[in-house]
Amino acid sequence: MKVLVIGGGGREHAIVWKLSQSKRVDDIFAIPGNGGISEIARCIEIDGNDIDGITSFAKRERIGLVVVGPEAPLSLGIVDRLDRMDIPTFGPIQRGALIETSKIFSKNLMEKYNIPTAPFKTFSDYNSAREYINDLKPPYVIKADGLCGGKGAYVISDGGEALSVLKGLMVDGIYGDAGMRVVVEDFLKGIEASYISFTDGKTTLPMLPSQDHKTLLDGDRGPNTGGMGAYTPVPFIGPDMEKKIDREIMDRTVHALEGEGIHYRGVLYAGLMFKDKKEPFVLEFNARMGDPETQPILFKMESDLYEIIMACIEGRLKEVGSIRWKEGVSVCVVLASKGYPERPEKGKVIYGLNNLKNIKDVMVFHAGTKRVGDRFVTSGGRVLGVTAIGDSYRDAINKAYEAVSSIEFEGMQYRKDIGSKAFEYL
Ligand code: AMP
Numbered sequence: 114m115k116v117l118v119i120g121g122g123g124r125e126h127a128i129v130w131k132l133s134q135s136k137r138v139d140d141i142f143a144i145p146g147n148g149g150i151s152e153i154a155r156c157i158e159i160d161g162n163d164i165d166g167i168t169s170f171a172k173r174e175r176i177g178l179v180v181v182g183p184e185a186p187l188s189l190g191i192v193d194r195l196d197r198m199d200i201p202t203f204g205p206i207q208r209g210a211l212i213e214t215s216k217i218f219s220k221n222l223m224e225k226y227n228i229p230t231a232p233f234k235t236f237s238d239y240n241s242a243r244e245y246i247n248d249l250k251p252p253y254v255i256k257a258d259g260l261c262g263g264k265g266a267y268v269i270s271d272g273g274e275a276l277s278v279l280k281g282l283m284v285d286g287i288y289g290d291a292g293m294r295v296v297v298e299d300f301l302k303g304i305e306a307s308y309i310s311f312t313d314g315k316t317t318l319p320m321l322p323s324q325d326h327k328t329l330l331d332g333d334r335g336p337n338t339g340g341m342g343a344y345t346p347v348p349f350i351g352p353d354m355e356k357k358i359d360r361e362i363m364d365r366t367v368h369a370l371e372g373e374g375i376h377y378r379g380v381l382y383a384g385l386m387f388k389d390k391k392e393p394f395v396l397e398f399n400a401r402m403g404d405p406e407t408q409p410i411l412f413k414m415e416s417d418l419y420e421i422i423m424a425c426i427e428g429r430l431k432e433v434g435s436i437r438w439k440e441g442v443s444v445c446v447v448l449a450s451k452g453y454p455e456r457p458e459k460g461k462v463i464y465g466l467n468n469l470k471n472i473k474d475v476m477v478f479h480a481g482t483k484r485v486g487d488r489f490v491t492s493g494g495r496v497l498g499v500t501a502i503g504d505s506y507r508d509a510i511n512k513a514y515e516a517v518s519s520i521e522f523e524g525m526q527y528r529k530d531i532g533s534k535a536f537e538y539l
């Protein structure tokens with residue numbers, strides 16, 4: 114079987130790595146891939162958002178399965194196109210991706226189908242939004258409707274700030290159309306976690322719960338990023354809580370989508386806020402796997418990812434039953450370039466990767482890297498995801514940071530506290 118993976122981040126390296134272990138997978142291509150991916154797959158120089166380019170490549174190469182990593186091609190309707198060509202594709206259709214690409218769509222869906230989320234109002238007119246927030250007591254949250262590269266949510270702590278946020282989005286159009294409509298919602302206090310499930314449109318099958326570290330600096334300080342590290346499992350999310358989330362959020366959402374005439378296949382990712390560690394509320398949905406959450410999750414997966422993906426596509430996920438996982442804890446520490454997230458430096462030689470090859474329990478997933486001769490150089494903001502499995506949180510964290518200590522590139526920055534929140538929950 115020939116498989117094509119779309120994307121070139123750490124998430125896609127983990128997906129390609131895991132698929133490469135399947136006996137059913139013979140050949141893997143990646144568009145565009147990255148340095149690490151190029152060691153196990155053929156990287157093709159086509160833009161990841163070039164839907165025409167990707168579909169003609171898939172046809173020409175007789176690809177048997179396409180796996181879409183990021184949201185952008187989903188939002189452009191890549192799955193709809195490949196479906197029409199009868200090429201099995203893993204990911205939701207364009208209308209399904211609305212759950213991530215339009216906050217207004219996803220909030221309205223949650224309200225209509227009684228899926229727990231913060232109370233909210235939506236606005237498409239600046240003056241009405243301004244009047245509404247005049248009477249509102251902070252804290253509350255303003256969110257742009259569309260995709261803003263992870264920067265569209267503002268937690269407001271004073272009214273003046275809210276006005277300038279609204280003006281920026283709805284008058285100045287800093288994110289273009291994406292910010293012209295907004296959601297204003299209640300602030301929820303609690304602990305965040307990521308809950309990511311496979312779905313065939315009828316049933317859902319959860320991966321392990323995980324926790325991302327969204328800000329750049331230790332102690333959850335500094336600007337928001339794509340994610341600076343993640344670990345799994347999360348101590349306060351036990352089997353009973355998982356069942357509750359499956360029933361009241363994940364299954365209900367897939368049925369809600371079906372109710373709206375959207376047959377949703379692929380991955381459903383819920384960003385959850387847990388009130389008192391007990392009551393989960395949906396902050397947002399994504400139509401794809403998380404990055405970096407995918408790296409520690411897939412590193413712990415024992416089951417064959419290819420088989421699960423095909424079961425989703427063929428509508429027989431129920432037959433899979435459950436996913437087998439390795440014992441223990443998995444932790445991923447992201448190494449980022451100097452200047453990330455605003456203006457990452459690129460082109461720096463990465464040292465020390467060879468020492469980490471074939472170390473049991475450690476895997477370095479590449480994100481912004483490219484191969485130049487026999488070396489790897491940085492080519493983006495998030496560069497590597499150093500991932501380790503251990504018997505305990507302490508053991509996994511120690512193994513990951515020990516591996517980090519042998520890697521070096523100019524300007525390398527990373528958080529020193531990935532995973533340590535788990536100790537607060539134990
Ligand atoms: P979102 O893009 O909706 O996931 O929001 C980005 C981040 O903003 C989340 O990861 C939370 O940290 C924070 N956030 C979003 N909505 C809320 C809310 N209703 N209450 C508190 N924090 C929130």
Ligand code: GLY
Binds near residue numbers: 399402403405406
């Ligand atoms: N790690 C957050 C995300 O993938 O959206």
